[in-house]
Amino acid sequence: xxxxxxxxxxxxxxxxxxxxxxxxxxxxxxxxxxxxxxxxxxxxxxxxxxxxxxxxxxxxxxxxxxxxxxxxxxxxxxxxxxxxxxxxxxxxxxxxxxxxxxxxxxxxxxxxxxxxxxxxxxxxxxxxxxxxxxxxxxxxxxxxxxx
Numbered sequence: 045x046x047x048x049x050x051x052x053x054x055x056x057x058x059x060x061x062x063x064x065x066x067x068x069x070x071x072x073x074x075x076x077x078x079x080x081x082x083x084x085x086x087x088x089x090x091x092x093x094x095x096x097x098x099x100x101x102x103x104x105x106x107x108x109x110x111x112x113x114x115x116x117x118x119x120x121x122x123x124x125x126x127x128x129x130x131x132x133x134x135x136x137x138x139x140x141x142x143x144x145x146x147x148x149x150x151x152x153x154x155x156x157x158x159x160x161x162x163x164x165x166x167x168x169x170x171x172x173x174x175x176x177x178x179x180x181x182x183x184x185x186x187x188x189x190x191x
Contacts, residue, residue: 045103045137047144050086050093057102058082058095065105065127069162092121094144096128096137104128106141108149108157118155121145126159126168138171146175160186 050058056079063078085091085107092110096103107125112118123145128137149157159177161168 045096045098045135045140047094047096047140049148050082050095050105052083052086054093054095054102055079055083055086058093058105061095061102061105061127061129062107062125064129065125068127091124092145092148094141094148096132096141098132102129103132103135104137104141106145108145110152110154111158113155116155119153121149121152121154121157123157123159133167138168139175142171142175 048054059075059079059082062082063073063075066078067073082093086093090109091107093105093107095105104127105125106123106127108121108123111120111122113120123142126138126141128141146157157177158180159172161172
């Protein structure tokens with residue numbers, strides 16, 4: 045199994061996985077939207093995407109965005125998307141993708157990786173905690189303003 049960074053050549057396969065990821069979070073299938081979104085992120089260098097591949101089959105991906113923590117005055121990454129295809133679950137794909145994301149962030153001088161996940165995503169929570177991620181939301185509320 046190979047873990048590689050996505051570029052323009054990988055957009056169709058990453059978009060397919062991204063569409064499945066969105067469906068996991070109860071969005072309607074929309075491969076055109078998924079393709080457009082991934083294309084824009086890669087073309088504008090706005091995110092880092094790593095994917096797992098075995099025998100030409102894309103098994104999963106992780107996407108993170110560079111950001112900052114003003115209070116600590118440091119660079120961080122926001123890990124927003126992790127998805128492993130159903131056929132590749134329990135093969136260690138998620139762990140390999142998360143480790144690659146950590147290695148990359150560390151190499152970029154980031155102080156940490158932050159992420160959020162649904163309360164219902166027990167498998168994800170188990171993976172994150174196994175990899176050393178700590179829950180941090182005891183002192184803060186998350187808010188969002190639709191515009």
